[in-house]
Amino acid sequence: MNVKIEKPEKNVVKLEITVDSQVFDECMDKAFMRNKSRFNVPGFRKGKAPRSLVERYYGEQVLYEDAINFAAGDAYNKAIDEHDLEPVDRPEIDIIQIGSGKDFIFTATVTVKPEVELGQYKGLEVQKEEVKVTEEDVNAELNRIAERNAKLVSVEDRPVQSGDMVNIDYEGSIDGVAFEGGSAKGYNLVIGSNTFIPGFEDQLIGFNLNDEKDIQVKFPEDYHNKDLAGKDATFRVKVNEIKVKQLPEINDEFAGDVSEFDTLEEFRQDLMKKLTQKAQEAADRKFEDEVVKKATDNATCDIPDVMVERRLDEMMRQFDMTLRYQGLDLQTYLQIMGMDAAKFRSEYRESALRDVKTQLVIEKIAETEGIDATAEEFAEEVAKMAERYKQPVEEMKKHLHEEDIEYIKNSIINRKTVAMLVENTKA
Amino acid sequence: MMKRAEDIILRPYITEKSNEEIAEGKYTFIVDRRSTKTEIKNAVEKLFQVKVLSVNTINYQGKQKRMGVHVGKTEAFKKAIVKIDTDPKPVTYLTKGGKEVATAKKYKTSIEEFGVGQ
Numbered sequence: 323m324n325v326k327i328e329k330p331e332k333n334v335v336k337l338e339i340t341v342d343s344q345v346f347d348e349c350m351d352k353a354f355m356r357n358k359s360r361f362n363v364p365g366f367r368k369g370k371a372p373r374s375l376v377e378r379y380y381g382e383q384v385l386y387e388d389a390i391n392f393a394a395g396d397a398y399n400k401a402i403d404e405h406d407l408e409p410v411d412r413p414e415i416d417i418i419q420i421g422s423g424k425d426f427i428f429t430a431t432v433t434v435k436p437e438v439e440l441g442q443y444k445g446l447e448v449q450k451e452e453v454k455v456t457e458e459d460v461n462a463e464l465n466r467i468a469e470r471n472a473k474l475v476s477v478e479d480r481p482v483q484s485g486d487m488v489n490i491d492y493e494g495s496i497d498g499v500a501f502e503g504g505s506a507k508g509y510n511l512v513i514g515s516n517t518f519i520p521g522f523e524d525q526l527i528g529f530n531l532n533d534e535k536d537i538q539v540k541f542p543e544d545y546h547n548k549d550l551a552g553k554d555a556t557f558r559v560k561v562n563e564i565k566v567k568q569l570p571e572i573n574d575e576f577a578g579d580v581s582e583f584d585t586l587e588e589f590r591q592d593l594m595k596k597l598t599q600k601a602q603e604a605a606d607r608k609f610e611d612e613v614v615k616k617a618t619d620n621a622t623c624d625i626p627d628v629m630v631e632r633r634l635d636e637m638m639r640q641f642d643m644t645l646r647y648q649g650l651d652l653q654t655y656l657q658i659m660g661m662d663a664a665k666f667r668s669e670y671r672e673s674a675l676r677d678v679k680t681q682l683v684i685e686k687i688a689e690t691e692g693i694d695a696t697a698e699e700f701a702e703e704v705a706k707m708a709e710r711y712k713q714p715v716e717e718m719k720k721h722l723h724e725e726d727i728e729y730i731k732n733s734i735i736n737r738k739t740v741a742m743l744v745e746n747t748k749a
Numbered sequence: 750m751m752k753r754a755e756d757i758i759l760r761p762y763i764t765e766k767s768n769e770e771i772a773e774g775k776y777t778f779i780v781d782r783r784s785t786k787t788e789i790k791n792a793v794e795k796l797f798q799v800k801v802l803s804v805n806t807i808n809y810q811g812k813q814k815r816m817g818v819h820v821g822k823t824e825a826f827k828k829a830i831v832k833i834d835t836d837p838k839p840v841t842y843l844t845k846g847g848k849e850v851a852t853a854k855k856y857k858t859s860i861e862e863f864g865v866g867q
Contacts, residue, residue, distance in 0.1 A: 365764035372768060 325401045333436045333626045335407055338418075338429045339397045346393050346426040353388035382422055390417065390428075398430050408435040411628040433626045438686040441620025444746040448612045451605045455597045463593055464572055467580055474565040482529045482564055484514045489563035490526070496555045503547075504555070508562065519545070526559065534560040613743050614680060621683045625675060633674040634667050688739045695734035703730050754792035757784045761863050762828055774802075774835040776860050782808070782827045789829045793860075800834040800856045835859065 324340040341349075354376065359369035361376045361384075377385070394415055402409060413432035420426055474487060482488055488511055494504030513523050525537040537557050545551035570576050577589035642652040656662060661669075687693075707730075708718040722730075759779045761767075767777035780789055786804040793801050806829045811822040837856035841849050 365762075366768075367765060370765050375763070375768070 323397055323400060325404065327405060330431075332624055333433055334431060335409075335434050336429055336431045337398070337401050337405075337413075338427070339394075339401055341393050341397050341426040341428075343423055343425050346389065346420075346424075347422060349389040349392040349396075349426075350382070350385050350422060352392050353385045356388055357385070377422075386420060390415075390420070390426075393426055394428055394430070401430075407432075409433065410435055410626065410632070433628050436624050436626060436629075436682065438621055438623045438682050440683065440686055440690065441617075441622070443617035443620060443683075443687055443743060446613055446616045446620075446743075446747045448609060448616060448747055450609055453598065453601045453605050455594060455601055459597055460590055460593050463597060464590070468569045468572055468576070471576075471580055472567045472569050475568045477564050477566050478531050480564075482513060482527050482561065483566075484527060485512070485567070487512045487565045487567070488526065488529075488561055489565070491560045491562065492557050494555050494557045496550070496553050498556075501550065501555075504557075522557065526561070529559070529561045531561060531564055534558065610740055610744055613747050614684070614740060617687065617743055618676070618680045618683045621679075621686070623679055623682055625678055625682070629678045630671065630674050633678050634670060637670055637674060637677075638663070638666065684736055684739050687743070688735050691739070691742060693735055693738050693742065695731040695738075699734050700727075700731060703734060752781070752784065752788065754795045757781045757788055757792040758796060763863075767830075770830070771859075771863065774833045774859075775830050776833065776863055777828060777830050780806070780827050780829045782825065784827070786829075789831065793831050793833070797833075797860045797862065798855075798857045799860060800837045801831055802834050803832045805830045805832075833860070 323342065323345070326338040328336040328338070330336050351373065354373045358371070358373075358376070361371055361380060362368055363371040363375055363379050366375075371379070398413060398415075401407075409432045411433045413430035416429045416431070418427040418429065420428075477486075490509055490511060491507045492505060492509065494501060511517060511523065511526075513526060516523070519539055519541055521539045522537065525539070529535065535558075537559060538554065539557065540554050541547075541550045541552060543552045570579070572586065574585045577583050577586040581589050581592065583589040583592060638652060645651055645655050656666060704718055704722070705715050708715045711718065757780055759781065762777040762779050764777075767775075770777070776793075778789075778793075780792075784792075786806060789804050789806070790801045793799065793804075806827055809826050809828065811825040814821055814823055834856065835858050837858065839851045840854045840856070841851050843849055
């Protein structure tokens with residue numbers, strides 16, 4: 323094998339690779355073995371015709387495609403290894419010479435990882451945010467918890483008010499004719515939640531328990547059901563139950579109910595601590611992001627389009643996954659938002675570019691600083707993972723593929739690099 | 750008139766079996782139906798410059814085939830399996846003094862043309 327390297331453009335490498343005729347012949351053999359069941363030569367059962375006959379009958383071109391894949395793939399990988407190239411895309415392969423008994427010559431043009439020129443990344447100056455949790459924050463948190471623990475209490479001695487939850491039966495009709503979806507029994511409706519068409523909830527105010535009355539509403543013009551839009555309807559509504567939300571009083575008893583503390587004072591202190599911790603973590607993360615951003619901004623790097631496109635692909639995939647958890651998918655989402663894939667991509671291009679650059683810069687810093695993942699750190703990470711998946715460590719190790727190992731190492735290096743950056747930052 | 754070698758040996762008969770027998774030096778041909786084993790031997794030796802050890806022949810009758818109402822016959826043919834010497838000794842002759850002299854004539858060890866669709 324013989325390789326010539328050219329650099330026609332920045333970040334693009336053109337390799338001219340010559341594969342010896344002997345090696346290529348082996349690949350032809352491999353290609354033949356793989357495809358032989360496809361060839362049909364008279365006088366032979368399928369797959370039994372020898373290669374020389376198949377070549378004579380069909381022409382040796384039939385084997386080229388697979389042979390090229392074998393030969394070029396192998397040679398290309400070897401060439402990449404030998405010259406320490408880091409491609410970020412599939413190579414574009416052009417064939418220069420091919421034929422049995424001849425050397426196989428091809429060129430592979432591929433985009434490689436760009437060179438990063440680091441700027442200042444040590445001793446950066448970043449404003450550190452002060453963390454302050456006030457009594458008010460704690461009070462707000464307490465109110466939220468109270469809201470969550472609110473009880474619904476039936477009332478009987480007063481008519482419906484706004485904010486009540488009523489249990490109703492209703493039957494709707496237009497011009498005396500009942501329509502589909504217009505009736506229900508035992509429906510729980512919160513007055514003022516605007517769940518129903520405008521006017522419906524308002525007219526319920528003032529109903530007494532067990533009242534059964536008609537109300538008149540008009541469907542809005544832009545109602546989603548075309549048959550009903552803009553029509554006047556009559557609903558016969560019966561109120562079965564009126565309930566009101568009752569917030570628990572915030573006192574020692576409440577503290578005992580919602581937490582492991584006995585007194586409100588202790589609970590407040592604990593909340594304070596937790597909130598402070600949370601705020602501190604958020605601030606730390608923000609600080610970290612800021613540091614990394616600065617370091618990235620200070621570096622220069624020509625990022626090839628393919629890398630950005632790849633990152634965009636990945637982002638779209640991730641986004642799709644998140645949406646799927648909510649029972650949507652990317653296509654429907656885009657439709658709802660009135661976008662298409664192209665627009666989505668152009669909108670997120672900037673952040674994709676940023677991601678790619680950040681990653682490259684961190685890698686470069688790790689390289690210049692000689693940051694690496696040690697065996698112990700790796701073992702620790704694996705142990706953590708094993709714990710998360712509730713599997714014995716040994717079992718976990720068995721299931722790790724090479725890419726997984728690479729990924730774990732990378733994340734350790736990333737973490738250490740960021741930590742190093744933060745350490746070397748003037749706050 | 751003597752038959753020409755090209756008129757006797759019509760075409761190779763390439764199948765899985767005949768292809769395997771090449772390893773033993775046996776080559777199968779479709780030959781003229783009227784030819785004899787000796788004629789086949791001579792023709793093969795002339796055409797391919799090999800030494801023929803033996804010739805086996807098989808006569809195939811044409812099959813009756815029918816296309817609707819028309820009854821026809823497929824062609825009858827003769828198959829010849831020719832065994833050649835894959836390790837031929839140089840051709841020699843003895844001179845008057847009992848000296849052995851090798852001639853320039855060389856036998857080939859295989860029929861390379863076999864398989865080229867004729």
